[in-house]
Amino acid sequence: MSTVKAGDTVNVHYHGKLTDGTTFDSSEGRAPLQFTVGEGQVIKGFDDALIDMKVGDKKTVNIPVEEAYGPAAPENFIEFPKTDFPPEMEPVVGAQLHLSDNQGNQFPVVISEVKEETVVLDANHPLAGKDLIFDIELVSIG
Template identity: 30%
Template sequence: MRIKKGSRVTFHYELRDESGEVVDSTYNGEPVIYIQGEGEIIEGLEAFLEGEEPGFSAKVTIPAEKAYGVTNDDLVVFAGPENFEDDVALEVGSTVETEDPDGETIIFRIIEISEDKVYLDGNHPLADQTLDYKVEVLEVH
């Protein structure tokens, strides 16, 4: 069976960033299971897998626009330290969670801390990056 909209797909992947460093891999763990056409994986990878079948294995380069997007300056915001719970570690590089008006969870990375402001970045850490994937389709239902 070939991958088409609505297919339940099981696959392994290895993800490398622009420097060639392995960022993530499922080969030593559980494979990914997703529904084709539901936007559960990045757009470029979903399009690449369309029409393939179990046993398909390949490498693909996905541009930032079809991966995690380009940086959106509107997602860089700041808040006062008093806006955080006492148990939240305010350190550059750490992450904090909040909810948008619809109740969806948003994760922000702390990118800078000054005396009266904590600067937060809601962009994906891999925004602006061209990504290299190695994929292997295991099952299609």
């Protein structure tokens, strides 16, 4: 039976959890995730975990921050004056918003702090700075 190597297209079922057991994503009830191993389509730790797996294999992998979404970058915290928010909007910590860059691309941010005159927005990936745990099942290769 063949094993997974870089360049193989695979289908996997997965259950992603934080170290406190909170689920952040799962393929349960959906089609398996399909991607090509080693092409950077998924985080490095997930990619690496599939090497040498056989169809039907299941494993649990602990993926440290460095092999997941990396640490939260201080430069991705943006401070905005409260006056830049619509008057009817009350900024609340944890609220998700979308900002646009100079090219019109939208990206999600989360309000991380509300100060007297400003609001601090976190533009890091929601899983940045977190160790992740994945239960993985290899469904098929090719």
